[in-house]
Structures are given as structure tokens and as C-alpha cells.
Amino acid sequence: MADEITLSMDSKAVSVPAGSTLLEAGQAAGSPIPTICWHEATTSNGLCRMCVVEVEGQRVLQPACIVKAAEGMKVQTGSERVVRARRTILEMLASTMDLSESPEILSMMDEYGASAERFPEAERRESPVLDDNPMYVRDYSKCLLCWRCVQVCAEDAQYTYAINFTGRGFETQIGTFFDRTIPETTCVLCGQCVGVCPTGALKPKREYLLEHGLSPQDITVLSSGRKRKAADRR
Numbered sequence: 001m002a003d004e005i006t007l008s009m010d011s012k013a014v015s016v017p018a019g020s021t022l023l024e025a026g027q028a029a030g031s032p033i034p035t036i037c038w039h040e041a042t043t044s045n046g047l048c049r050m051c052v053v054e055v056e057g058q059r060v061l062q063p064a065c066i067v068k069a070a071e072g073m074k075v076q077t078g079s080e081r082v083v084r085a086r087r088t089i090l091e092m093l094a095s096t097m098d099l100s101e102s103p104e105i106l107s108m109m110d111e112y113g114a115s116a117e118r119f120p121e122a123e124r125r126e127s128p129v130l131d132d133n134p135m136y137v138r139d140y141s142k143c144l145l146c147w148r149c150v151q152v153c154a155e156d157a158q159y160t161y162a163i164n165f166t167g168r169g170f171e172t173q174i175g176t177f178f179d180r181t182i183p184e185t186t187c188v189l190c191g192q193c194v195g196v197c198p199t200g201a202l203k204p205k206r207e208y209l210l211e212h213g214l215s216p217q218d219i220t221v222l223s224s225g226r227k228r229k230a231a232d233r234r
């Protein structure tokens with residue numbers, strides 16, 4: 001197999017190492033492609049489709065984060081069809097979830113002229129905030145199911161397997177096995193899931209409490225009370 005592949009990105013010839021994705025080819029060609037579910041530290045699964053591009057000869061748009069570059073490919077990263085698809089993806093996200101803490105996605109909405117009101121009949125995914133452990137809170141109303149947290153908890157980093165997808169179809173969300181609280185799972189509170197979450201669905205507990213009006217002193221009192229209770233239980 002050739003070590004390098006030459007293809008055309010937005011009518012510019014670019015050579016990339018064999019095995020590169022179209023996302024990487026776009027970066028090399030100076031045609032950056034927007035992403036949402038992709039993260040440099042996690043395996044790409046092509047879930048959000050924000051990175052779609054048009055490949056000559058292919059009937060459907062291709063997710064650049066998983067499709068490999070091939071010799072002679074002709075790729076358009078910003079055609080009218082691509083822009084329309086990305087705008088619709090953003091509009092569907094805005095219609096069904098809380099994007100208030102997703103600044104990158106909100107700026108993509110501006111860039112693509114996406115309207116949060118495009119699908120007024122859409123059912124919103126709402127869930128109560130889960131506050132069941134000392135380190136982070138989970139607000140799945142803000143979750144776009146990018147799967148990054150599940151992946152870092154599993155083979156991409158931690159090998160802990162505390163969380164996964166639960167439910168089906170519209171009911172799909174991230175959760176624990178048998179809906180257990182986080183302390184009842186294998187979670188070791190490493191915080192890697194919080195670090196890769198793009199939407200504020202997973203948030204450090206301290207940040208959450210400060211946002212809800214507690215002072216640093218209140219938080220110290222709260223956590224020392226919790227530590228005392230844990231010691232009493234031992």
C-alpha cells in the first residue's frame with residue numbers, strides 16, 4: 001500500500017499519510033471540517049454527522065471523521081448540500097435538547113444560520129439533574145449522546161465501564177447499569193467523562209454548587225459533613 005494518498009479537497013490537491021480520515025485531509029488542505037462527537041482522545045463513531053462532506057460518486061454525504069481518504073477522491077467540504085445538512089443537524093439538536101452550555105455548538109448555529117425554532121413541534125429530551133456523588137452532577141437534558149463519556153470510561157481510557165447507553169430510540173440516554181447511583185457502580189471518580197463532555201451535561205460538583213449560589217465556605221462545610229458521615233459509616 002502507498003504511504004501517501006493524494007486527493008482533492010475543495011479542488012485543492014493534498015497528500016496525506018495512508019489511513020488518514022477525510023477530517024485529517026481537510027485539516028491538511030486548509031479546509032477545516034466542523035465536528036461535534038469527534039474528540040482527539042476518543043475513537044470516532046460517526047454519531048452526530050456534523051462533519052459530513054460530499055464525495056464525488058457517492059450518493060449520500062460521508063462523515064469525514066470516520067471515512068478514510070482514498071487516492072483520487074474528490075471531496076467538497078462546504079457545498080450547498082453539506083451546509084444544508086449541517087444546518088439541519090444543528091436545528092434538530094437545538095429543538096430537542098438544552099444547548100445553553102454548549103458555546104461551540106451555539107457558535108456553529110450562528111455560523112450556519114441555524115434556527116432553534118425550525119422544529120417547534122419537536123419533543124424535548126428532559127431529565128432531572130442527577131446529583132448522587134461527591135464529584136460531578138449529571139444533567140442529561142444537555143446530553144447530545146456523543147458517546148465520548150462512555151468511551152473514556154471504557155476502552156479509550158479508563159476500562160471502568162461504569163456508564164453506557166440505556167433505553168432505545170427516543171428514550172436512549174447515558175446511564176448506569178440497572179440505574180444504580182454512581183457510588184454503587186464501578187466508577188472511580190476519575191473525572192475523565194467530565195473532561196470530554198462537550199455540552200455541560202457532566203459538570204464538576206463544585207462548579208455546579210457555585211453556580212447555584214453556594215459560597216466556597218458553604219461547599220467546604222458540605223463536603224466535610226459528607227466526609228464525617230462516610231467515616232461514621234466505616
Ligand code: SF4
Pocket residue numbers: 142143144145146147148149150174193196197198199200201202
Ligand atoms: S453526557 Fe456529555 S459526553 Fe456523555 S454522551 Fe452526553 S454529551 Fe456526550
Ligand code: FES
Pocket residue numbers: 034035036037038045046047048049050051052063064065066
Ligand atoms: S464529528 Fe463526525 S459524526 Fe460527529
